[in-house]
Amino acid sequence: MACRNIPRSPPASERVLLWEVERVLSRNQYPLAASLLDSLKLSKYPPTHNLRGEVLSMLYRFDEAEEAFSQALALDPVHRDAAYHLGNNFAFLGKHRPAVVHFKRFLAIVEPPINRNDSIALAAGYLQVGRAYAHMRIADSAETAYRSSIAAIPEDAKAWAALAELMDSGGEHAKALAAAKEALARDSTTVAYRLLAGLLYLRVEDAASAEPHLRAAAESLPWSPAAQYNLGRCLQMLGHSSEAALQFAATDSLQELASNIVLAEFAVRRNPHLVDDWYILSTLYQMAGHVEEAQRTGLVARALNNESRMFIDPNR
Amino acid sequence: MTRRRHSLLHLAVVAFGAACAEPEAPLVQQEEGVAISFTDVTHGAGLGDFRHVTGAFGNVWFPETMGAGGGFLDYDGDGILDVMLVAGGVLRAEDEAPPAVRLFRGNGDGSFVETTHEAGLSALHAYAYGVASADYDNDGDPDVVVTTQKENLLLRNDDGIFVNTARKAGLADEALWSTAAVFLDADRDGWLDLYVGQYVDWTPESDIFCNRIEAKKSYCTPEAYAGVSGRFYHNNRDGTFTDRSDVGNFDNAPGKTLAALSLDYNRDSWPDLLVANDTQRDLLFVNQGDGTFEEAGMRSGIAFDERGRARAGMGIDAGVVDSTNETTVFIGHFSSEMVGVYRHKSNGFFVDRAATSRIGRASLPALTFGILLADVDLDTDLDLFAANGHITEDVEATGEGILYRQRPQLYLNVGGGLFTEILPNPDNALSQRMVARGAAWADYDRDGDVDILVTENGGRAYLFRNDLVARNFLQVRLIGSGSNRDAIGSRVIVWTDTRRMERYIRAGSSYLSQSQHDAHFGLGTAGAVDSMHIHWPSGNVTKRGVVHGNQVLEVYEDG
Numbered sequence: 022m023a024c025r026n027i028p029r030s031p032p033a034s035e036r037v038l039l040w041e042v043e044r045v046l047s048r049n050q051y052p053l054a055a056s057l058l059d060s061l062k063l064s065k066y067p068p069t070h071n072l073r074g075e076v077l078s079m080l081y082r083f084d085e086a087e088e089a090f091s092q093a094l095a096l097d098p099v100h101r102d103a104a105y106h107l108g109n110n111f112a113f114l115g116k117h118r119p120a121v122v123h124f125k126r127f128l129a130i131v132e133p134p135i136n137r138n139d140s141i142a143l144a145a146g147y148l149q150v151g152r153a154y155a156h157m158r159i160a161d162s163a164e165t166a167y168r169s170s171i172a173a174i175p176e177d178a179k180a181w182a183a184l185a186e187l188m189d190s191g192g193e194h195a196k197a198l199a200a201a202k203e204a205l206a207r208d209s210t211t212v213a214y215r216l217l218a219g220l221l222y223l224r225v226e227d228a229a230s231a232e233p234h235l236r237a238a239a240e241s242l243p244w245s246p247a248a249q250y251n252l253g254r255c256l257q258m259l260g261h262s263s264e265a266a267l268q269f270a271a272t273d274s275l276q277e278l279a280s281n282i283v284l285a286e287f288a289v290r291r292n293p294h295l296v297d298d299w300y301i302l303s304t305l306y307q308m309a310g311h312v313e314e315a316q317r318t319g320l321v322a323r324a325l326n327n328e329s330r331m332f333i334d335p336n337r
Numbered sequence: 338m339t340r341r342r343h344s345l346l347h348l349a350v351v352a353f354g355a356a357c358a359e360p361e362a363p364l365v366q367q368e369e370g371v372a373i374s375f376t377d378v379t380h381g382a383g384l385g386d387f388r389h390v391t392g393a394f395g396n397v398w399f400p401e402t403m404g405a406g407g408g409f410l411d412y413d414g415d416g417i418l419d420v421m422l423v424a425g426g427v428l429r430a431e432d433e434a435p436p437a438v439r440l441f442r443g444n445g446d447g448s449f450v451e452t453t454h455e456a457g458l459s460a461l462h463a464y465a466y467g468v469a470s471a472d473y474d475n476d477g478d479p480d481v482v483v484t485t486q487k488e489n490l491l492l493r494n495d496d497g498i499f500v501n502t503a504r505k506a507g508l509a510d511e512a513l514w515s516t517a518a519v520f521l522d523a524d525r526d527g528w529l530d531l532y533v534g535q536y537v538d539w540t541p542e543s544d545i546f547c548n549r550i551e552a553k554k555s556y557c558t559p560e561a562y563a564g565v566s567g568r569f570y571h572n573n574r575d576g577t578f579t580d581r582s583d584v585g586n587f588d589n590a591p592g593k594t595l596a597a598l599s600l601d602y603n604r605d606s607w608p609d610l611l612v613a614n615d616t617q618r619d620l621l622f623v624n625q626g627d628g629t630f631e632e633a634g635m636r637s638g639i640a641f642d643e644r645g646r647a648r649a650g651m652g653i654d655a656g657v658v659d660s661t662n663e664t665t666v667f668i669g670h671f672s673s674e675m676v677g678v679y680r681h682k683s684n685g686f687f688v689d690r691a692a693t694s695r696i697g698r699a700s701l702p703a704l705t706f707g708i709l710l711a712d713v714d715l716d717t718d719l720d721l722f723a724a725n726g727h728i729t730e731d732v733e734a735t736g737e738g739i740l741y742r743q744r745p746q747l748y749l750n751v752g753g754g755l756f757t758e759i760l761p762n763p764d765n766a767l768s769q770r771m772v773a774r775g776a777a778w779a780d781y782d783r784d785g786d787v788d789i790l791v792t793e794n795g796g797r798a799y800l801f802r803n804d805l806v807a808r809n810f811l812q813v814r815l816i817g818s819g820s821n822r823d824a825i826g827s828r829v830i831v832w833t834d835t836r837r838m839e840r841y842i843r844a845g846s847s848y849l850s851q852s853q854h855d856a857h858f859g860l861g862t863a864g865a866v867d868s869m870h871i872h873w874p875s876g877n878v879t880k881r882g883v884v885h886g887n888q889v890l891e892v893y894e895d896g
Contacts, residue, residue, distance in 0.1 A: 158701050192692035246645030269635035280560045
């Protein structure tokens with residue numbers, strides 16, 4: 022068995038390099054970290070490859086990330102982080118079938134749960150399986166996965182919300198609304214759940230019940246076309262046409278922004294080494310309120326910028 | 338009046354299989370004892386040699402993915418439908434260009450003979466996309482507008498010879514990438530006006546290098562290019578048109594249009610216009626009662642999906658499909674986007690019923706271009722046909738079940754606003770996978786049921802003969818006098834003892850295609866309708882009592 026030969030820690034030389042990687046990552050220098058990790062491609066230590074995969078996926082180098090996670094799993098078939106990350110890597114690329122395979126592999130490693138962390142991991146794994154099945158249009162399997170996620174952590178709202186969306190896509194709007202209410206009952210602070218509930222109230226043509234949820238969502242998520250547009254639709258249904266028109270105008274602007282983000286993502290994936298493209302993407306994310314993505318892509322841009330300066334003037 | 342050709346001979350063909358019929362197996366499904374069957378008769382009908390030309394030569398240029406439409410018209414006025422297919426074009430000077438369109442005259446026996454040359458079309462070259470046919474000059478024969486990459490063509494029909502009068506008529510003054518064309522009598526003056534949708538600002542010089550895999554060029558998404566607004570042309574009643582896009586917000590509206598159609602969703606007798614855009618919001622131009630329009634896509638709830646996102650609108654049709662008697666609009670979208678199913682709610686507001694109607698989830702794997710409503714099983718309600726095909730040849734590499742060549746989908750209307758997808762037997766004509774684009778319906782063989790024409794990008798055409806047996810129909814052909822001669826914009830309503838059915842006469846729909854103008858009704862087991870009302874665009878209303886089924890009924894506006 023491969024796992025019998027897994028080293029408990031990396032050799033000293035590799036350990037030194039990993040410390041260096043840790044240091045540059047703490048400064049968010051992802052491209053530099055990737056370069057350092059590139060020299061550890063032949064490592065026998067699975068966590069090194071898992072880390073390499075994580076850094077590469079941060080840089081949108083998904084093919085290389087896939088190879089890194091796969092190498093971690095080849096060395097340690099029960100490396101749960103690598104299995105989960107590999108599933109996520111496939112899911113990000115829209116390859117949901119292999120994503121399911123690796124999420125299930127992750128679940129098989131985690132089960133049976135022996136502590137709360139395991140249960141949380143199980144819930145997350147089942148949720149991802151459900152999402153992948155939903156993308157693959159296998160609704161029954163998606164529902165089963167979501168319900169398994171709920172069973173693992175009953176107080177978690179995420180799987181209820183996903184279940185609501187699944188039922189909505191199947192035309193079961195009343196059941197979808199009931200699931201959305203379950204999500205809200207568990208987490209009333211996440212505005213996405215209020216948006217979902219508002220949308221589903223609109224579905225069942227209850228604009229009056231939808232309005233407070235959609236107002237809250239539109240206020241909290243000024244960059245969200247879904248929030249702005251559905252509040253507009255709701256107000257239109259309630260006869261508040263002039264107020265609705267403002268929401269529609271906002272939606273139109275956001276739509277243009279969304280189109281620009283698609284283009285910018287395209288550019289970054291096409292050539293992940295161009296600093297300017299990362300800056301543009303980061304700025305657009307910022308404008309659209311995608312804070313996490315804006316920070317992450319901004320960090321990549323800055324790191325690339327530093328590296329290019331180093332390249333121009335190696336004595337700096 | 339035409340005869341109904343359901344006969345013992347026809348039944349025998351079905352019963353004894355392929356011995357004397359077309360090679361494709363016919364049976365799709367038994368539904369309440371009625372066999373729904375389509376046979377691919379393209380080759381036997383004389384359309385087998387047609388090939389659409391993309392002009393691709395390795396540069397991976399945007400227009401190559403778009404394909405083209407086609408449709409039905411009776412250009413020689415012999416009462417037999419003819420077929421016009423848009424042939425595409427070439428993108429570099431040294432390549433041999435096909436005619437912009439190819440014409441096939443119906444022989445009356447279900448076959449066609451090519452008359453492109455005889456009709457004056459063989460020397461007409463352009464990179465062509467769409468067709469819409471109507472008698473814009475009210476001289477009694479169908480004319481055709483052909484949209485192209487540059488100057489559009491207006492093919493005036495002079496006794497069966499087509500003459501391109503676009504420049505003289507004022508339709509060729511702008512060299513823009515045009516797509517969908519719709520004839521409608523916006524001001525109800527008896528003369529058909531024209532809407533032309535435009536796509537994006539692309540030229541070989543402005544081509545952008547897009548790729549999904551480093552260094553290998555792939556087709557760009559439409560976001561890469563600026564959209565171009567559609568144009569509205571007013572008919573001057575003398576064979577010419579005036580561009581009035583500045584009146585009614587056409588100038589400022591988003592472009593990237595791939596489909597458009599006229600409808601009267603609010604039943605005010607003034608034709609409205611619905612425009613489906615590719616990654617831009619969809620548009621609803623509401624007629625203000627004077628031939629001008631106000632764009633109301635947002636407030637009507639039809640502009641975006643319910644996530645507030647613009648989808649990739651490709652094909653469009655509309656009709657009354659349920660007992661609410663309200664218009665439902667169907668819009669074909671990209672794969673992983675549901676077909677849009679927007680039902681009007683009687684107050685100017687539409688609700689997307691894609692999931693509720695059970696079309697939504699089934700449509701997710703398909704990239705739907707051509708889309709049309711027709712009562713294919715003649716059971717009194719409109720069914721939905723979707724012509725599908727992807728734009729990316731290597732889409733299957735994702736392994737997610739999205740195919741490049743896709744089979745068409747037939748959704749049967751099962752009542753209550755619900756549809757069910759018919760899954761064809763593997764050896765049936767409708768199980769063929771294709772890179773479909775345009776779709777149009779007509780009863781080309783005059784046997785009373787609705788047949789379907791599909792076009793492929795860079796490929797052949799498909800003529801699917803409907804081999805339904807033993808159900809009743811009524812086909813109503815309108816000839817306007819106070820209204821435009823084709824009676825475009827008329828509503829025909831018939832009642833049987835159990836059903837109310839409604840059809841709207843339009844020119845231009847689906848994806849860049851032209852279906853038969855006639856109002857076609859399936860009557861199920863009823864041999865007649867109890868009454869029929871025709872609301873002409875002029876405001877005239879014709880009322881008839883009992884009308885017997887299984888006939889093509891010609892109705893003249895002046896009685």
